[in-house]
Amino acid sequence: MPVAVENVMRLLCSISDQKKMRVPVQPSNKSAPMAITGALLGTVFGGPPGLIVGGVLGGLVGSGMSDEPFKPVHKILQQLSHNQKQKLLDKVKTVIWNLDWMDNVELMELVMRSERLQRQLADVLVGFIKAELKTEVQFGV
Known part of the structure; x- marks a missing residue:
């Protein structure tokens, strides 16, 4: 039975959500641009003392804008290229390949009823993420 990419992605998203799979993300450094912007605005409005105050306040605002340190695997799957x-x-x-199923709905039900199949597909997913995306997968609590 042919299987559509979208259906497999949906199945993998379900498994990754169930197992609370997530990957660490690189923190974006937003504090430096915010500090520079704050320093420039502080200089314009407050002169030399405004430079210091604006830089400090801009840095604090930028550091508070940091994203979550982890991203759910289902979001990673949604962002994969067609080739990936x-x-x-x-x-x-x-x-x-050797499972007996008639349609994609039946495949989904078959996998979701089997802990062994879920574990095998989770292992495939973890291996793919490690090999292709060069990052580790963590399982949440």
Whole structure:
């Protein structure tokens, strides 16, 4: 039975959500641009003392804008390119190729009822993320 990429992505998203899979994200350094902007505005409005006050306040505002340190795997899956999704689909097919199913709904039900299949697909997903995206996967509590 042919399987659509979108259906496999939906299945993997369900598994990753169920297992609370997430990847660490690089913190974006927003404090430096904010500090510079604050310093410039402080200089314009307050002269030399405004430079210091604006820089400090801008840095504090920028550091408070940091994103979450982790991103759910389902969001990572949604951002994959078509080629990456196809590579992942090819890896998933090695797990599901010998299963007996008639349509994608039946495949989803079959996988979600089987802890072994979920674990195998989660392992495929973790391996793909490590190999393709060069990052580790963590399981939440």
